[in-house]
Amino acid sequence: MKVTWKFDNLPGRLAERVRTSPWVAVVSGLARRQAGSGTAxxxxxxxxxxxxxxxxxxxxxxxxxxxxxxxxxxxxxxxxxxADIASEVTVQVSEGQGSEFEKKVTLVSLFLAKQPGILRVNPLSAEESGKLLEPWLGGSDVLSALPVPRLIAVEIDRSSPPDLNALRESLESNFKGVTLDDHRRWQAExxxxxxxxxxxxxxxxxxxxxxxxxxxxxxxxxxxxxxxxxxxxxxxxxxxxxxxxxxxxxxxxxxxxxxxxxxxxxxxxxxxxxxxxxxxxxxxxxxxxxxxxxxxxxxxxxxxxxxxxxxxxxxxxxxxxxxxxxxxxxxxxxx
Amino acid sequence: MIRFENIGLRYGLGPEVLRDVDFHLVPGSFHFLTGPSGAGKTSLLRMLFMSLRPSRGLIHLFGQNCSDLPSSERADLRRRIGIVFQDFRLLDHLTTWENVALPLRVFGESEASYRDDVTDLLKWVGLGARMTAYPEVLSGGEKQRAAIARAVIGKPELLLADEPTGNVDPAMANRLLRLFIELNRLGTSVIIATHDFQLMDQCDAPRLVLHEGHLEIR
Incomplete structure (x- = not known):
């Protein structure tokens, strides 16, 4: 079987360059070898x-x-x-005690969920917040006696992110002792x-x-x-x-x-x-x-x-x- | 066909090994090129084959001045010349047939167009039974004949042979000489570089004699 290559549809000089290209020669050579012909x-x-x-x-x-x-x-x-880090911000609720504190966390979460550009709001429970501190403070009961701030993980929509400065101001004006951390320093590092x-x-x-x-x-x-x-x-x-x-x-x-x-x-x-x-x-x-x-x-x-x-x-x-x-x-x- | 005008050759800054070489060879001629070892026979052949440029003077081959030819035109001129090396220069990975067919393959001819010609030529030089043999299993005489066949397969107008009988016995030398004479009768100009006087005495051909850098025709 004779293998032929057709480049008739290419302009003249380009066709000539392609025809004489070593790449074409190698590929056609391999094909010829498979066809079982050719001198040494x-x-x-x-x-x-x-x-x-x-x-x-x-x-x-x-x-x-x-x-x-x-x-x-x-x-x-x-x-x-x-990308994972950049798509999440953390809201910290640090002032309050007892059921009032829990209510405040819920209100902040609801407030955040209504804001545009926010996909998911995940308030961490007292146990979950305590576990985050365990590597430093240990697993003793001392955590329950401390005013441990509560964290709310907020997943933002990266395709249309919220105005974080406006959100921060809005949070601070509506809720006392609530701060927003956009991890900017951490992101820079x-x-x-x-x-x-x-x-x-x-x-x-x-x-x-x-x-x-x-x-x-x-x-x-x-x-x-x-x-x-x-x-x-x-x-x-x-x-x-x-x-x-x-x-x-x-x-x-x-x-x-x-x-x-x-x-x-x-x-x-x-x-x-x-x-x-x-x-x-x-x-x-x-x-x-x-x-x-x-x-x-x-x-x-x-x-x-x-x-x-x-x-x-x-x-x-x-x-x-x-x-x-x-x-x-x-x-x-x-x- | 070949004209050397006032040719001088030196290697680097050394003395001139060839001085004021002038000669003119007509088509269809047969010449021996001779002289003692180191007289410059191979250098002269290399200049004839355009693989060495003279330090001065002009070389005309087939009516063209070779001094300023671009490499592609020099390759075209080389196709009109066949050369037989003293050490054969057969390619070890090709068979005798493929070695002899090499010039035609290089010229871009299709294998179908020269297959019979190569086979016939190999039979003519007595290598019909050795076509598929590789050079490493050929005798000195067989290699020499294969080298000659390769030099003439392209029907050159000029055949140059450098000590073609240097590696063969006297009987084979005679056979090779008859081969060259036959090629010359078919129209190819032949120059054989040799210092084998016994060989030269068997043929009444003019001799280009190199001595101390000068060339004279006897």
Missing amino acids: PIVQPASVAGRALTVVIAIMTFLACLTSGAVYVVNQSANDWF LRTVTRSLVLGGIAVLMLVGAATVASIVSATKSAMASNREIIEVLHFVGARERFIAHEFEKHFLNIGIRAGLVGAFGATVVFLLLPLTMRLLSGRGLAAAEFRQFIGSAVLDWPGYLLFGFVVVVVATLCMLTSRFGVYRILKSYD
């Missing part, structure tokens, strides 16, 4: 240098995918965490932490990226050096520079795609198993829950996996371009 490729498909390059690319792609995936997960978790985490991740990603580029360029150059004789022979039998470069681009793009896919597949397996591994390692205690709360579920969504595809494309392109420049550098020494 001009560039030796399997050589020691080529195998070493494959291993280097697979490992570096794996590391680059792991790092980019980790940075992506941290960024997503930080955003989710930040959180924003600093999350930005630091993401920036740190990006710095690591850049380092891994630089190491990946350096390793792949170096390994490709070594592989190109072992192919010098082929370039020389092609040059002497009258091959044009573009032809020789194209043959090597095809070869190294093929290696880059295959090895890159192996590395990306390895990283995919790691991220698929990561939630399970985290559950097994962290157990079921409070510390584990806090840990999960902090770093999220470590589940990569589809844009995250798409990022792996992008890494593979970058790695394969890097191989292709390095081989192209290598060919031209070697050919220049003959002219």
